[in-house]
Amino acid sequence: MSRPIRARIDLAALRHNFAIARRYAGTARIFAVVKANAYGHGLLPCAQALAGLADGFALLDLADAVALREAGLRQPILLLEGYFDAAELPTLAEYGITTAVHRPEQLEEIELAGLPRKLDAFIKVNSGMNRLGFTGEALIAAVRRATASPAFADVTLMTHFADADGPRGVAWQLDRFRSMLPCWAGPVSLANSAALLRYPEARGDWVRPGILLYGSSPFADIPAEQLGLKPVMTLASEIIGVQEIAAGERVGYGGTFTAERRTRVGIVACGYADGYPRHAGTGTPILVGGRCTRLLGRVSMDMLACDLTDLPNAGVGSPVTLWGEGLSADEVASAAGTISYELFCALARRVPVDFIDGEGN
Ligand SMILES: *Cc1c(COP(=O)(O)O)cnc(C)c1O
Numbered sequence: 001m002s003r004p005i006r007a008r009i010d011l012a013a014l015r016h017n018f019a020i021a022r023r024y025a026g027t028a029r030i031f032a033v034v035k036a037n038a039y040g041h042g043l044l045p046c047a048q049a050l051a052g053l054a055d056g057f058a059l060l061d062l063a064d065a066v067a068l069r070e071a072g073l074r075q076p077i078l079l080l081e082g083y084f085d086a087a088e089l090p091t092l093a094e095y096g097i098t099t100a101v102h103r104p105e106q107l108e109e110i111e112l113a114g115l116p117r118k119l120d121a122f123i124k125v126n127s128g129m130n131r132l133g134f135t136g137e138a139l140i141a142a143v144r145r146a147t148a149s150p151a152f153a154d155v156t157l158m159t160h161f162a163d164a165d166g167p168r169g170v171a172w173q174l175d176r177f178r179s180m181l182p183c184w185a186g187p188v189s190l191a192n193s194a195a196l197l198r199y200p201e202a203r204g205d206w207v208r209p210g211i212l213l214y215g216s217s218p219f220a221d222i223p224a225e226q227l228g229l230k231p232v233m234t235l236a237s238e239i240i241g242v243q244e245i246a247a248g249e250r251v252g253y254g255g256t257f258t259a260e261r262r263t264r265v266g267i268v269a270c271g272y273a274d275g276y277p278r279h280a281g282t283g284t285p286i287l288v289g290g291r292c293t294r295l296l297g298r299v300s301m302d303m304l305a306c307d308l309t310d311l312p313n314a315g316v317g318s319p320v321t322l323w324g325e326g327l328s329a330d331e332v333a334s335a336a337g338t339i340s341y342e343l344f345c346a347l348a349r350r351v352p353v354d355f356i357d358g359e360g361n
Helices: 011-025 035-039 043-049 062-070 086-095 104-112 136-148 171-180 193-198 329-335 340-345
Strands: 006-010 029-033 056-059 077-079 098-101 119-124 152-158 233-245 263-268 285-288 291-296 304-307 319-323 353-356
Touching: 006 011, 011 029, 011 043, 011 193, 011 353, 035 043, 035 340, 043 062, 056 062, 062 077, 062 086, 086 104, 086 119, 098 104, 104 136, 119 136, 136 152, 136 171, 263 319, 285 329, 319 329, 329 340
Parallel strands: 006 353, 029 056, 056 077, 077 098, 098 119, 119 152
Antiparallel strands: 006 233, 233 263, 233 319, 263 304, 285 291, 285 319, 291 304
C-alpha cells in the first residue's frame, strides 16, 4: 500500500466558481488567472475545464502560455508580468500571446523586434501598488507611443488593486487611474477577485479573478461558503498510528503540546514536505472521519498529530481532510498565519493528484 496522502481537484467545482465570477462580471470579459500552476491546482486540467467558459487566461510564464496554445486554447492569453527578455518576443508573436508592458524599454524592444505580426499589449498603470507599471508623464508617453506604433494591435490599460479586500478599498486607486489618463476611451482591466466581488464600479472591460475560482474567499471576514464558492482542492490523508498518552505527556518536536488529560493522539500521513504549513499550531482545525478536531503540537516533515480523544471510533485508516471539502483552506491558513493562496501554491510535487469532475468520478 502506498502512502495514503492525495490531493483531489474537483473540476466541476472550478466551473461552478467560474459561473459565480461570470455573474459578478456582468458584461466584462473574464481572464481566468491560472498563474503558479493554477494556484497549485494543475495548469492544463484547470484551463481545459474552463476552455469553453473563460474569455481569456492570465499567467506568468511564456512556456505555460505556449503549453495552453498547444493544448488547443484559442482565447487571449495574457502574460501578467510581461515578457522578461526581448528574445522571447518572436515566440509571443508566433503563438499570439498578449503581453503586459510595464517599463519604457519594452515599447522600443517590441518596435525593434521586427515581428511578423502585431502584438496585443496591456499597458500596466501603477495606481498605488508601487510594484510594476507607469505613472505620470511616462504613462502618457507609453500610451501615445503604443497606440501610434504599427508594432501594436489592441492596447488595453491595466492596473492592480493593493487593498480591494481591506479597509482602504479601491476608490483611491480608481481616482488616480482615471486622473492619469482622463481622455482614455479604450479598454481597461481592473478587478482581481476581491474587487470583482465587492466593487461593481471597478470591473472595467476585463476582470482578472484568481483565488475565487479555486473556491477561497479573498476576504478575511467573509467565508467562501457565504459567497457561494466551492472548494476545488481537497487535501486528504489517513491516520497511520495512534498513541494513548497520560496527562503531562508531550507531543512532537519541542514538546509544544502537553496533554491535560488522558489523550488519544492520531498520527496523520501529512507534513510540511507535502505542503502543509509548519506554522499551523495546536488547535488548527482538521477533519477525521468527517468530524472536526484539532492539530496537536508541531507539524513534522512527513507527519502531524491530531486529537482523537473525543472521536472514539477513529483509528488507523480513518480518513483525514487537511483542507477542502468540509474544511475551508481559509480556516487552516488563518490558523497558520497565512492565506489559502500560499497553501495551494505550496502543495508539494510528491502529493499524487486526482482530477475529478463532479461526484467522485
Ligand atoms: C494574481 C493576480 C490576479 C488575481 O488575484 P486574485 O486575488 O487571486 O483574484 C489579478 N491580477 C494580477 C495582476 C495578478 O497578479
